[in-house]
Amino acid sequence: MRVRFWGTRGSIPTPGRHTLRYGGNTICVEIRTDAGQRLILDGGTGLRGLGRALIQEGHPLDIDILISHTHWDHTQGIPFFAPMTRPENRITIYATSGTDKDATEVFARQMDYANFPVPLDERQGQVEFREIGEEEFNIGEIRVQSCFVNHTILTLGYRICCGNVCAVYVTDHEPFAPSLYRSDVADPDLDDIVHAGDRKHVKFLADADLVIHDAQFTAEELVHRRDWGHSSLEYAVEVCVAARAKQLAFIHHDPDRSDEELDRLEAAGQAYARQLGADLKVFAAAEGMEIELSETGEALATSSATYPVSLEARRHSRILVVDDEPAMVQYLTMVLTRDGYEVLQAMNGYEALALVREQPPDLVLLDVMMPEMDGFQVLRELRASEEFRDLPVIILTALAGEQDIVRGFEGGVTDYIDKPITPAVLRARVRRWLLSRDSR
Ligand SMILES: [Zn+2]
Ligand SMILES: [Zn+2]
Known part of the structure; x- marks a missing residue:
């Protein structure tokens, strides 16, 4: 499995000389299996570049996009996604709407004539929306599990597995409680996590080969930004360590964060993982960065638990x-x-x-x-x-x-x-x- 970051920024695109290395496009991640199947996570402005690259591959294209939630920074690239303009291409967008409008209507409004010249129903490509909740399903050879996270609108995290390799994508998510573990337990484990929501979150990340996790803030900053719906880098490291994940790519970089500041955060995240005694690789996701995850070995057993969603x-x-x-x-x-x-x-x-x-x-x-x-x-x-x-x-x-x-x-x-x-x-x-x- 290959993971490529096309956009890593949160909130709003931030082009300029301070963001050259980590990138200014809002969030978009591409996953490609060894057999060549692709999956796209979120449609921030990074999706535009990915769309252009896909067009070069020839037609017809069969593309699946998993949207975490419908905030601008996760959807703004969708109207500019070039494969949508060709009739032979099939695009399936999985999303949870978060409002009393269904997902199709939410995206149609994004491309309303007042906002964009070509409305959704005038697109040439075959675009289909699938409204999902918390569930498990297959897309080709990829097993997808979705899980609600804690944001200011209904938001899904995704666990993507192929063969024996799993990557988990969680943004935008805020810790449910101010501290992960109970302070009165010396050597805490899963049962000592204070809030049931955080415990479920750790289970969702369990043993992942790669966790792509929101870390818009530091713990110090988060104190003043409760209810904004984002994680601190410290929390992202803690949940990955608790889940025995192998690598953490932190993402959804704050628009005010320069490349130099992200370098410092990366070093701080690595030091914190070492301090916790964990063998966790921590790095800041950068636009254009590619990561290889080996699919060799036996396929992992997947849990058959599905939750009824109404x-x-x-x-x-x-x-x-x-x-x-x-x-x-x-x-x-x-x-x-x-x-x-x-x-x-x-x-x-x-x-x-x-x-x-x-x-x-x-x-x-x-x-x-x-x-x-x-x-x-x-x-x-x-x-x-x-x-x-x-x-x-x-x-x-x-x-x-x-x-x-x-x-x-x-x-x-x-x-x-x-x-x-x-x-x-x-x-x-x-x-x-x-x-x-x-x-x-
Ligand atoms: Zn966001
Ligand atoms: Zn958001």
């Missing part, structure tokens, strides 16, 4: 909001109704339990600190009943310490969101649990 669930879902602060209830209701959900409101635990039975919701957003009956008591009641054992319950709290989070997950919490809550994070996390309830 894409319809993003519409018409009913959400119960429970908080004793009227302003918070109002705020949550405003954000969620704007997304088309039906919202039920409860100001205390008793009201919440009564409403759950009267009008069963698809998801509950639950405050912890409430008079009389707190959020954890409500959760215990719900989990004790057969009917609501698997109902997604997201805890909203300003007070979640490490111990609380660990105890909460043991008690059946589906997810935690820290207060103050930004609308983007709320929307992304709610949608994530509505789409894939059984995967916790």
Whole structure:
């Protein structure tokens, strides 16, 4: 398997003399198997150069593009992807839309006449969109596993395996908790990861030959950029070490990062891996860089676990909001109704339990600190009943310490969101649990 970086930048293209070596194009990665099958990860502005190279190979082309999410920096190259202009070419774009519009509509809007001269439906090539969630599927000889990550809109990470070699692509993703491991355990392992979301993330990277991971920030910078939906380099190293991955190519470079700064970050990442006692190769992904991963040996056994995903669930879902602060209830209701959900409101635990039975919701957003009956008591009641054992319950709290989070997950919490809550994070996390309830 060969991996080539056509774009490595996050947020916005940054051409210029400060970005000559690592590149200014936004994110796009090409994977090619030894047998010649190709797969494209994301369609940032780097996709334009890749499209031109593919055209040189002759026709017809059969191209599969996996999109992590629909933010500009991951899709801006798509209207400029030259193979789309030839009728003999077949292009399949896999994506999760993240809004109440389906993926086809989201991309059609990108190429609306107001934004671009040739609308999507006037393209000559055969373009097909496949809306996906968290699942496993084959594209030719390549086995693909997709997994929701933690961003400001619904976003998928991809695990790409061929033969016995696996590369994992995860961008844009923010750590679920401020620290990966519990601080009260001396020699922590997988079970000592604080947040269930981070544990699942590590499992997704397990034993990868190459992890291509978001590291837009350093740990120090991330403190001031919580809820922006990105990782620190330190976190990327930690999860790769925990997952026993062999190589980490960090990517989604901040637009303000110069080549010299990326050199320094690369050295810091390597030093941190050594400090953790790991034999992990760490490097900054650079535009034009190619990596060979040997496909020799027996094919890896793939897990047959698939998670039922209901894409319809993003519409018409009913959400119960429970908080004793009227302003918070109002705020949550405003954000969620704007997304088309039906919202039920409860100001205390008793009201919440009564409403759950009267009008069963698809998801509950639950405050912890409430008079009389707190959020954890409500959760215990719900989990004790057969009917609501698997109902997604997201805890909203300003007070979640490490111990609380660990105890909460043991008690059946589906997810935690820290207060103050930004609308983007709320929307992304709610949608994530509505789409894939059984995967916790
Ligand atoms: Zn991005
Ligand atoms: Zn993004």
